[in-house]
Amino acid sequence: MNASLIYSVGFLLSVGWLSSAQAGETEIAQKDKKFSQTKLSIKVGDTVKFKNDDPFAHNVFSLSETKAFDLGTYPKGQTKSVTFDKPGKVEIECAIHPDMKLSIEVKP
Amino acid sequence: MRPSGPDATHCSSNLRSWGKLWRLAALLPVILGNIGPSFANELGQQDTLANTTPDKALMGSISRGKKVFQHYCVLCHGINADGLGRAAKLYQPRPSNLVLSDKNAQYKELIIRQGGAAIGRSNYMPPWGKELNDEQIRDVVSYLTSIVKQ
Numbered sequence: 001m002n003a004s005l006i007y008s009v010g011f012l013l014s015v016g017w018l019s020s021a022q023a024g025e026t027e028i029a030q031k032d033k034k035f036s037q038t039k040l041s042i043k044v045g046d047t048v049k050f051k052n053d054d055p056f057a058h059n060v061f062s063l064s065e066t067k068a069f070d071l072g073t074y075p076k077g078q079t080k081s082v083t084f085d086k087p088g089k090v091e092i093e094c095a096i097h098p099d100m101k102l103s104i105e106v107k108p
Numbered sequence: 109m110r111p112s113g114p115d116a117t118h119c120s121s122n123l124r125s126w127g128k129l130w131r132l133a134a135l136l137p138v139i140l141g142n143i144g145p146s147f148a149n150e151l152g153q154q155d156t157l158a159n160t161t162p163d164k165a166l167m168g169s170i171s172r173g174k175k176v177f178q179h180y181c182v183l184c185h186g187i188n189a190d191g192l193g194r195a196a197k198l199y200q201p202r203p204s205n206l207v208l209s210d211k212n213a214q215y216k217e218l219i220i221r222q223g224g225a226a227i228g229r230s231n232y233m234p235p236w237g238k239e240l241n242d243e244q245i246r247d248v249v250s251y252l253t254s255i256v257k258q
Contacts, residue, residue, distance in 0.1 A: 057238065063195060063198065073232075098179060
């Protein structure tokens with residue numbers, strides 16, 4: 001009886017730990033030459049999906065030291081993802097539309 | 109009570125003169141309105157003629173093209189078009205040094221309009237055909253042609 005109780009508690013604790021450690025996913029749309037959010041807070045290991053909802057191409061990139069990347073040019077309907085593996089601030093831009101800005105804070 | 113006597117006569121004659129002046133003033137917009145458009149047309153024709161001279165038209169195109177370049181292209185190609193924009197470090201091959209470009213205007217227009225991938229160049233050069241209109245693309249080509257060092 002005692003042993004089964006201990007196993008159950010242990011099982012529940014491990015499930016809880018696993019779910020809290022699971023990386024999150026956030027979708028940011030590009031619509032009307034704007035990101036759907038201008039600021040975003042995520043955790044290390046989280047993934048952000050950049051979905052192009054405009055009828056023309058976008059080119060999402062970042063020059064930030066925390067995460068420098070370029071997703072290349074992609075057309076309407078396509079989604080590209082980036083996983084953020086270091087804490088810090090990441091400024092996201094679009095190479096085709098210089099006025100598009102998104103600031104991501106990656107928390108430890 | 110109405111005034112009478114010499115002063116009153118003088119006063120009423122003054123009033124009549126003012127009345128004429130006011131009527132004239134009221135006609136001024138009509139007179140100017142008739143003269144204005146033809147004068148403006150003449151000026152407009154002169155302006156158009158001046159702008160259609162090849163040098164002026166080209167200078168205008170270069171000037172507009174520089175503005176478009178500074179808005180859209182400097183990120184990779186740099187403010188001096190030397191390929192040293194702030195995003196250049198992300199790319200391999202590096203963005204072209206457009207000051208040393210040996211490509212002709214047609215080639216430049218094609219790569220701007222269709223992007224690098226379409227003509228076997230860098231995938232990172234986006235197709236600008238849907239972002240820039242025909243005039244903007246021509247203007248950028250004019251600007252890029254004007255800055256090439258022989």
